[in-house]
Amino acid sequence: MDVLEPHSLPLGHSIPHKDDHAISVSLPSWEKVVQYMKGEKSVVDKLQSDYPRFYEHQYVQELHESVLRRVRAPEYMRCAIFPSEAGMRRCSQYLRRNTNIAFPLQQMCFKATLGDISTTTWARFYAVLYPMEYTKQVREVWAFTGDGISSRHAEFCVQRFALMESTSKFPALTTSAMATVVGQIPIPQWGESDSDVKAKIKTQIAKLVTSHKPGYDAVKPQDVLLYPNGMSAIGAVARSLVPTNISSEAVVFGWPYGSTPKAVRESGYGSFTFYSHGTRDELEQLESSLSAGRSIACLFCEIPSNPLCATPDLHRIRRLADQYHFAVVCDDTIGTFVNVDVLPYADAIITSLTKMFSGACNVMGGSVVLNNRSPLYESLWSRLQESHGDHVFPMDASVLYRNCLDFPTRVQTANSNALAVVKFLQMQDIISHVNYPTTVATKNLYDIYRRPNGGYGYLLSLVFKNPEHAIWLYDSIDLCKGPSCGTNFTLVLPYSQVSHAFELDWAESQGVSKHIVRISVGLEEKSILISKLQQALQAVRAPGCALPTATLSAHFH
Structure with a gap:
């Protein structure tokens, strides 16, 4: 397990540095993030990699x-x-x-x-x-x-x-091959057979995702499907749940990762509803409409959500699903198989294996786990099998398998580190609030779904009382800065500026601040992480750090 030294990298450097297949890129200042999202040539031309x-x-x-x-x-x-x-x-x-x-x-x-x-x-x-x-x-x-x-x-x-x-x-x-002999084509060094490696990944996932609750049998590897990445897994499940002969509706409940609503919306449903806050009031609205005759095909949610770290009431959602016959699809990427036990409440669990399951930030992957006790199991399994092809490239699978072998240990380390970082940040008077499963209003719900030895995860986000301070923290902090999360090294990102760059006002109206800073906490020593944060906060508090109003406006719009 390789962990980068915790420091910021120059603009455009691949993260991990000098890795041909790195999946993040260094964006070391807020201004460069804004320019990156605008596609400005001065930034784009320097990118050695990207998500x-x-x-x-x-x-x-x-x-x-x-x-x-x-x-x-x-x-x-x-x-x-x-x-x-x-x-x-x-x-x-x-x-x-x-x-x-x-x-x-x-x-x-x-x-x-x-x-x-x-x-x-x-x-x-x-x-x-x-x-x-x-x-x-x-x-x-x-x-x-x-x-x-x-x-x-x-x-x-x-x-x-x-x-x-x-x-x-x-x-x-229509063209012919340009060579008629194999010649000097390199022989791939895949080691184990592709099928064996993928079987081992599925076995590892099946073991970890199995519920600890009484009465639940071990998940079978054949109920785990592998995909090239998390979004392809989400799309596959969403398409498989579209009814074939009636008008249909899909629901996304709670604020999810930015691409999820788009993937679900474009999957072929007649209509789509986004309950962006994921609150009790919104569940009551949903229940009231269902009791009045509304029909939905599926509900997608995350535990916890990215980046607000809220937890949905899966017990109530499951009761509604059983009563009104819709599918519950839960994304546990941020929670991880190690920390949360959601199988009893979901018909399908979706995970981006790109994140903490891999950790190394050098390969993509996704999985779907089907609950064999679900009333929809047979139909969902059948429809997914019809559409599922093996499109996970063997070398990607090999890298993913090597990376995941110490997954449970890494999760526990990241849990501990993140909790320490949260406690430190909560003591800072210039921070308005820190979002983490232990600090948000749904902590009691998260604890219901937390495994006996599970923690609260690696991801947190924070909002400053003064928006300028978000820019100064991001620019000052000497940690890796760029897209993705769940990496073995700490990774910082001004989340809305990337995921909602072209809808900042709308996202803020839904409770996701324009200047929210997301921190994916890695495996570094706690003392080093706290020291890095402390130094950045000191820079924020330093005299003369305020930005002119015009500059601030440019950063946020």
Whole structure:
């Protein structure tokens, strides 16, 4: 288990530094975060990496350019690349619904017909060509579906691209392989068989997610499904719950990670409702409407929520689900399998394995666990099996498995560190409030779902009394700063400025401050973390630190 030394990195450095497959990037100042979200060239050109759903990794870019050259695409065309045909089709459908594109989208499949079994199995991908004016929409669907190809898979395909032919209903996009012999193609060093590694990951998850409550049998590995990332898992479950013959509604209850409502909304439901606060009053509104005849297909929630750390009343939600026949889907990414026991209340549990399960910040992954005692188990299992394909690239699976072996120990360390950080921050008079499962109004609910030896997790957020102080803390703190969370090292982010950059006023109206600072606490020594925070707070309190009003306005808008 490698833990970065806790310090800030220069703009654009990959996090972890010098890792070809790093999934975070250093954004060391608030101003650079704002410029990053605006796509300003001065920042974007310095990025050595980024969160994979937000950009094209260098290997994905190489594959992208190889495709355009092979089919001799005009200069105004771009392409998006997916490991599955279904992902490609979802991208095309989204473009048709959300743009005025006037001609059929050009889709193609690339696959190798020469080479060893690993090459013929995994040197395969799907691409959609589109005019570059629709890049914004493609980036949207790439972000909220998680359907894009992974960096390791793209690297594998780049190395074998000469062996690949393309097929398409458009004759101009049908091409032959450029090489007829395997030549010097590198042999992948995967070690154990791909199926064995994935079976071990599923066994590990099944063991950890099993409920400690009396009467619950151990979860079976076959009730665990693996996905390339958490968003692709959310999308798969959301689509599987859309009724086939009636109008339907999906509900997201409580403030979740920013991409979740988009993924659920775009899954094919007739309507969508967002109960953004996740309160008792909102549950009563939902119950009242259900008793009056309203019908919903599913309810998605998080435990605890990101970044406000609130916990939903899963007992009451479960009772409503049983009475009114809808599915409960719970995302326990922030809570983790180790800390919370939610299986008795959920029909399906979704987890981003990218976060604490991996911890190393160098691989993506997602999982779905089905509750075999759920009344919806048979139908949900059947529909997920119909749509599920093995799109987790073997090298991603190998890295994920190596990373997860000490997962329970890391969770306990992060629990302890985060609790210490929260107690320290609560003593600071310039901080308005700290969001953590122990400090928010739903602490009693979290404790109900906390395992006997579980803690309160690694994630917290804070709001200053003076918005300027949020900027000064972020700029001053000598810790890694960038997107993602659940990393083995502490990672800080001005959350709303990234997740709600284009809807800041709306997010704040729903209780998520424009200047909220999220801290994902890592495995460093407590004393070091507290010292880093103390130094940053001293800088905030230093005379002359106030920003001009015009500068502050620019930061928040």
